[in-house]
Amino acid sequence: MKPPALRPHRSRPHLRNVWGVRKRATATAISVVALALVAGGLLLLVLLQTSLITATETAAKSRAADVAALIASQDVSEAEQSLADTARSGQYVQIISPQGTVVASSERSAARTPLSDLRPRPGQTLIDSVSSLQSIEDTDEFFIVASGVQTEKGVYTVVVASTVQVQADSVTTVAWFLLGATPLLLAVVGVAVWFLVGRSLRQVERIRGQVALIDSSRLSERVQVSPTNDEIQRLALTMNTMLDKLQASDAEQRRFVSDASHELRSPLATISAGLEVAAADPSGDTWHELQGLLSSETTRMRYLVDDLLTLAKANDGGIRITVTDVDLDDVLSTEIRRLQPMTDHTISASLVPARVRGDAHRLGQVLRNILDNANRHARSTITIELTSGPNGVEVVIDNDGDPVPEADRHRIFERFVRLDQSRSRESGGSGLGLAIAAGIMSAHHGTITATQAPGGDCRFVMHLPSGSVD
Numbered sequence: 471m472k473p474p475a476l477r478p479h480r481s482r483p484h485l486r487n488v489w490g491v492r493k494r495a496t497a498t499a500i501s502v503v504a505l506a507l508v509a510g511g512l513l514l515l516v517l518l519q520t521s522l523i524t525a526t527e528t529a530a531k532s533r534a535a536d537v538a539a540l541i542a543s544q545d546v547s548e549a550e551q552s553l554a555d556t557a558r559s560g561q562y563v564q565i566i567s568p569q570g571t572v573v574a575s576s577e578r579s580a581a582r583t584p585l586s587d588l589r590p591r592p593g594q595t596l597i598d599s600v601s602s603l604q605s606i607e608d609t610d611e612f613f614i615v616a617s618g619v620q621t622e623k624g625v626y627t628v629v630v631a632s633t634v635q636v637q638a639d640s641v642t643t644v645a646w647f648l649l650g651a652t653p654l655l656l657a658v659v660g661v662a663v664w665f666l667v668g669r670s671l672r673q674v675e676r677i678r679g680q681v682a683l684i685d686s687s688r689l690s691e692r693v694q695v696s697p698t699n700d701e702i703q704r705l706a707l708t709m710n711t712m713l714d715k716l717q718a719s720d721a722e723q724r725r726f727v728s729d730a731s732h733e734l735r736s737p738l739a740t741i742s743a744g745l746e747v748a749a750a751d752p753s754g755d756t757w758h759e760l761q762g763l764l765s766s767e768t769t770r771m772r773y774l775v776d777d778l779l780t781l782a783k784a785n786d787g788g789i790r791i792t793v794t795d796v797d798l799d800d801v802l803s804t805e806i807r808r809l810q811p812m813t814d815h816t817i818s819a820s821l822v823p824a825r826v827r828g829d830a831h832r833l834g835q836v837l838r839n840i841l842d843n844a845n846r847h848a849r850s851t852i853t854i855e856l857t858s859g860p861n862g863v864e865v866v867i868d869n870d871g872d873p874v875p876e877a878d879r880h881r882i883f884e885r886f887v888r889l890d891q892s893r894s895r896e897s898g899g900s901g902l903g904l905a906i907a908a909g910i911m912s913a914h915h916g917t918i919t920a921t922q923a924p925g926g927d928c929r930f931v932m933h934l935p936s937g938s939v940d
Contacts, residue, residue, distance in 0.1 A: 526634055530614075534617040534629075542620070550565065563629070592619060592625055612633050616628070616630075673696065734775075740763070741771075791913050795826075801834045802865065845869075848869035864934075869928050871927070873922040916934040
């Protein structure tokens with residue numbers, strides 16, 4: 471048997487993917503208002519019904535107390551006359567004798583049969599509710615109050631029956647008004663929210679349209695900022711800030727490519743010209759003469775490419791760091807011993823034991839770049855000091871050359887920056903050493919700064935916090 475074919479799964483589009491912000495906002499507003507209206511309407515109806523029933527109960531008790539007081543202070547005949555004079559629509563009052571017969575009533579229809587079987591003791595008040603009064607053929611719901619009165623002839627009962635149908639009709643009327651007004655109110659809310667959200671989204675759409683037109687050739691353009699002092703204005707400002715960063719990044723990338731191409735052009739041109747000259751000489755003597763030059767140019771280009779790759783990793787935050795315990799004084803001593811045979815300058819060093827967490831190879835690369843830079847610019851003396859304290863480890867490298875101008879002390883750590891434009895690349899390097907040093911120090915959570923020593927010498931300061939890299 472063949473296995474049943476599997477039906478392709480069709481994922482249903484989620485409501486958020488089908489509905490836009492405008493529809494979702496309108497539907498949410500209508501739903502919230504509808505729930506609020508339903509909850510508020512139900513609460514209003516309950517409170518209204520309770521209030522009306524309480525008012526009816528209070529009025530019935532007050533009426534029964536008045537009649538009972540009149541019977542107690544005068545007699546039944548006076549109370550009977552009062553019932554006739556103070557009769558109210560929707561309210562029946564009876565005076566029932568101790569024998570259970572109706573001796574007085576506010577309405578003729580209630581003059582024969584007692585409206586209730588309640589017989590309270592003297593001074594006692596009992597209440598009851600019935601769905602109808604069959605004795606007077608009234609199908610309305612009634613609230614009944616019965617009070618007992620002691621007289622010389624016995625205990626009389628005053629019964630007051632008040633209809634609550636009017637209250638029920640009032641609650642029903644209010645409920646119908648709420649039911650009829652709710653759709654209209656929801657329609658008004660929906661139209662208002664639809665209009666207001668649409669108006670706000672038009673501003674967002676305007677910003678989106680302006681940003682969509684900006685490409686790599688128009689990075690100088692900016693989004694129009696409306697003076698509304700709201701989220702739309704802040705969105706436009708944020709978009710402009712992002713465009714500023716993109717433009718700066720694009721300019722930096724273009725400059726980097728241009729500088730890198732310019733740096734690579736010289737050794738490539740030398741190698742190309744040397745190969746052409748060597749190829750034109752069938753004897754091979756020219757090749758032997760140019761071999762050293764071509765080898766040095768190849769080595770120079772390899773170092774330049776390595777520096778570019780290292781700097782690219784440092785700028786992307788992806789420079790590889792092998793974290794170990796590093797005796798920085800040993801690393802610095804190694805670099806000083808490397809430099810001494812290569813320089814005619816006097817090197818004086820003051821080192822103390824100092825241990826940090828980091829990459830010994832990368833930290834050695836930083837120290838080598840700074841020492842080579844000091845060797846190129848020093849007149850006669852290079853001074854090195856390594857100190858360690860509670861705030862971390864600090865390396866100070868001074869040379870008696872001209873200090874870096876204050877305006878260039880930050881720029882000098884950028885790529886391909888040479889402050890002395892007259893220097894040749896052979897003597898001045900590629901302009902990447904200090905940029906690489908700054909990138910490596912940043913990966914170690916450290917800093918490197920160019921400044922001026924108190925005596926006027928050029929000074930570079932490296933600072934590494936204790937346990938700087940985890």
